[in-house]
Amino acid sequence: MRRTIIKESVRGIIEYVLKEGSIDDRYLGRTRAIEGTLAHQKLQKLNENIYENYNKEVQLEEEFIIDDIGLIVEGRADGIIIDGDKVYIEEIKSTYRDLINIDEDYNELHWAQGKFYAYIYALKNKLNEIYVRLSYFQIETEEVKSFDKKFQIKELEEFIYNILSEYKKMIILSLELKEERDESIKELKFPFEKYRKGQKKLAVTCYNTIKERRILFAQAPTGIGKTISTLFPAVKSLGEGKGSRIMYLTAKTITRTVAEDTVETLKEKGLVCRNITLTAKEKICFKEKVKCNPDYCEYALNYYDKINEVIYFLLKKENNFSRTNIEKYAKEYKVCPFELSLDLSLWCDLIICDYNYAFDPKARLKRFFEEDINSNILLVDEGHNLINRAREMFSTELYKSKILSGSKIVKGRARKLYKSLKDINSFFIELRRELQEKEINSLYKKEEYKELYKLLSRFLKECDEYLIIAQNTEGYEEIKDLYFDIRSFISISELYDDNYVTLIEQERSDIKIKLFCINPSKNLGEIVRKSYSSIIFSATLTPLSYYINLLGGDIDSYRLRLPSPFSKENLRVYKNPLNMRYKYRDKNIDKLCEIIKNFTNEEIGNYMIFFPSYEYLKKVYLRYVELYGEERTIVQGEALTEAEKEGFLSNFYEGANISAFCVIGGMFSEGIDLPGKKLIGSIVIGVGFPKISNETNIIMDYFKDEGFDYAYVYPGINKVMQAIGRVIRREEDKGRVLLIDDRYFNRKYIDLLPSDWQGME
Template sequence: MKDKIIIKESVRGIIEYILKAGSIDDRYMGATRALDGTIAHQKLQASNESLYSNYQKEVRLQEEFEIDNVILVVDGRADGIIIENNEVYIEEIKSTMKALILIDEDYNELHWAQAKFYAYIYGVQNKIEKINIKLSYFNIETEEVKSFDKSFNIEELKDFVFSIINEYKKWIILKSNLIKRRNESIDNLEFPFQSYRKGQRELAVTCFNTIKEKSVLFAQAPTGIGKTISTIFPAIKSLGQNRGERIVYLTAKTITRTVAEEGVNKLKDKGLKCRSITLTAKEKICFKDKSSCNPENCEYALNYYDKVNDVIFRMISEEESFTRDKIEEYARREKLCPFELSLDLSLWCDLIICDYNYAFDPRARLKRFFEEDVDKNILLVDEGHNLVDRARSMFSAQINKEKVLNVIKIIKGKAPNLYKALNSINKYLIEVRKEVQETENKSIYKKEEYKEIYKLIRIFLKECDEYLVKSTNTQGYDEVRELYFELRAFVSIAELYSKEYVTLVEIDKNDVKVKLFCVNPSKNLARIIQGSYSTIIFSATLTPINYYIDLLGGDDKSYRMKLPSPFKKENLKVYGYPLNMRFKQRENNIDNLCNLIFKFKKEEEGNYMVFLPSYQYLNKIYSRYVELFGEENTICQAEILAEVDREKFLNNFKETTKILAFCVIGGVFSEGIDLPGKRLIGSIIVGVGFPKISNEGDIIKDYYQEKGFDYAYIYPGVNKVMQAVGRVIRTENDKGRVLLIDDRYYTLKYRSLFPKEWDLIRWGDVL
């Protein structure tokens, strides 16, 4: 036993890997299936608790199987165990949108297979010779249930389970060899640089100890410390000591995913042997002009499950780094969907680099990693300051009357029942609009839900399910399908509604929008943040740190650290100019600002970025600046930029140029870009970075009461300012200067939020 490698796998994972066959067909699945499934389970389990005197839900089951030099630990959660009249039933619950009349006993082999595996484990451990299985289908729209019961003796269950285990054997032997090789390489792995930078070792050690204690760490580590390698290295070392089973590196932007890939490659250059993968969004990696994931419209979906296992076995035997290019290469050659291939490959990887939504968004999260095996993940959350707004968006949903009306026009005369269902929703939204109009405002918000609309939406979903099956390729089909998934998402998010939510209604002429707005995402995030093996949330700007702990699912037990900048403080000169830049005064200060910008950049020539508070004000300042001083060597950020346009914009910044770039604060150029040396020597930041005044912002302000204005406007604004300042000094040899233009920077509130190394120097009266 001592010399054997222990490998843990889930019942669901093994069953799906061995028995799944056929083609990908995602026509009616949508992006809410993970959340829908969870809700279905909870509802039926609650019903069963009242129905049966002896009922247990979510029962963890685990059994060991010996394969050569491997102990395979198979575990999972049985949805329910019912004991009635000395009979034991293992219940497996499946959510569906199909009419239950279309589902018979043999509807899906995999559903029975999963339940049979659980029944075998329970039967063996409880010395039961005969055991029953109850397979229950829960219709999401109607909330009806259809169940099938079967009885098995333990011997036939044993034969079935061992037939699955024997087929899975080659995968287990391969995985054990790869883990052994990985751990041996980690034992000898050293930090990939000759020495640690200032603060870098402290961060790495704290990350390692946090993982060791299965805890949560919030770390503010300024630019230059080397956050990426300082978190990945201790996480890899932890894996080698059997702490957690995989590392999931979560990012908000493509550029930070690239930096993470480079960090992993540095460790591989030093001898690390591990399998890493970068997940790319479906719409970016899809080979087709339009994502239609079904065998009729896509050759890469056809017979996908019949082919994929052999390809994956070959890939993980031959390769270690699965970048987008590598995945696309195999997918094209083998005629496989590149997106699904990347998801299936990730199950065999030690390190997964992906966007936040794969972990947190209830409509898109990877169920295998964040529903079933969340406690096996070491989470590294990069640029954690971005997660606040992203989380609010992930856990919110809305419905627009205009879209409903558009689909009504499309299906008029084609589907009477669907037309009637949509008309009911439209009439309800008209009543909601009248409610707002009576207040003589353009918006209202309340802590109560419009529960009646959920019933109307469910009727629509039921009718639309049939329409989508029968009306493929008809005119307006895509618009109907899009509304279908939006309304499904709306009722799914409604299941999460709690005191952390409000209902926001906004009207614009005849249109009305009803939004389930998640004001405080901490409770929803905590399930993943706290449920993981360990979580490290890090950023150059987590100020004040208690604000982020409060909003990102931390608690009193969470560790926190704040590291000083590793650069010499004299390398960055921070100037201030106390001009009144409040919204009502901005128009009066346009000429004053243009003069300040011109004189500051003239004082020391080189490349500068000017960050303005909005696109509207940006365009006014830029136009006036060009009138006064000419447009030579000036560029201006457009509101909509393709990836190629961003690259073109940044390519203007060379060591020898004198570019003055006008940008918006909080935009694509105020964080995540790297212009070292003389490619950028200064930033001019106008205003205090406040998010645009909005209904959502005011709701946040009201929700947090005495902390409300700070939480809604000041702290998010300070974060944007610090990110923009952080563009100037990128290496220990860089020197630069910053001008902060706003009289609020001289108040005690703002001075207390600045990094200690900032000495705010009043810039001379140059006007």
């Protein structure tokens, strides 16, 4: 009798067994074929016109019996062609490389994937022979080069079972770890004696959302315990076979630390699982420069030859892969810590990482968010941060100065490459001329510059060969960086639709072109809606409809708004109607200083005073010092290091009685914890409006009737609520807040602020 069934992807098995050699980020051409959705679609469309019997994106799966384990291997074939009595399984790979440089033996892993799909298809359809077609699509020329190989079913069977034999010990270990995990989850109880107010409701709602494979947007104020209230039901769901892994996504280091501590709390109560925290390559790299190649880095040398044994050993020995542990084991086994963490994550139950590993098309973990996305339970912490982060992820820009600099490097060395850069530079000159003729510094269009894409694609084609032959020459790294910038630009252009505009800006003597993603909901929805279940939560998701509309939700998404678990009397909120609109700010500086001084004198303690900009902060602070002296005042500097940030926060201790002049939306207005008497009050000046910019105004234009609210009001009120949220952190905390702006007396703002504050004085 079979014990259990586990699932694996074709690609995951193939890469684990067959990948070998060293990590090498030097441009080698053959390693840089990129998978472009648009290219796949074009070739699939062409095949639909050529072949009467053609199917694209065909899901295939087969169960293999390994000892007494049922292994379901699944994947998606790019295309299946039935031409007469011949059946072809087609694997499509897109590239910028000249097809003359691609031969039949270009990449063994590509053939291996095709052979795996071919075997599954042949088995299901009782075929004795089948063809694998490997097609390379040249993106710039749209030319195709294909290689066909015929295989007998017995030949494929031998290949597949050799692969599975190599993979067998990982299958057995994976099963053992899963059984141990699930047994521990059955016995796992909520780790605290009782639920806080609202906490059980959040936990139960999360559990039911996962059970129903739905999306939840939850506003849960500070103090409810959002991390445990989302992680606990997710872990319980995992143990019941709902999803295959939990992806805990964060925007900041501090929230990653809270998630790690919460997992540790569950483990102390009996949970057995493997959790990992992913750290950016630049932060975890052991070398002075991030250069991943075996000539420079000993941790890259023979990485793929060593890594399978390392992973097997670590999974048997360890279950907490924190940054500290990853670094320790990477040094011990002399393997790259970043790649080790990525490879280990494939075997972990809970992955804590930044948003970009899930959503950013340039950094997304393809194994989790393209091939096996419907197995993910997504927990998106501090979801209010995701809108701006998503706009950054799905936007891209190019500068004329970089194009010109690149052309100077290759001039006299690579004639065709120089010509392609010169043509791109000429295009930028035309853009500048257009701005000059209209006597403006910026413009945006709802159309794409398709002619620019052609020029950029031509550069990529010419650069492909240059990067292979010109290694170690002067300016090589700059050209390589430009290559990947342009490749990223082209990649994002594939997403361009009605949610985008093309923005041209003149910055001094430079010209920038940007594909600006105004509304990221469609791109985010590809991840949020396709996952097993998605929970997006924050203390500040007001109004919920705004976040649902922009973060990939829909009309069927669940929504939950919970009141503060703390007594209303703990936070006293006051308002002052001083006009803080931009044109009146400077006139009201003296009055503002007086209000600040009086409020902080009414009840002595530590205060944070949040200003709408650094510029205004400096003006007010200089005048405040003239009027009242600088004793017991500190000022937030611009672009603080982590050490400077910690130094600033060290000033907040009971009895310090300081007034800290800060900027709203900055590093001290969210994500910091100053409980008790470390912070007894906040003053918020203005309504938190984002800085006026071309992009903010584009957002306003795009959303029309709701534009001003979407561009200014809602992002502003979020920053206000985050700043106020610094004051009450624990049940016993008490504090006071002053909101300075006449708009706080407007019905729109009253309705946006928490109902707990409706008795504001």
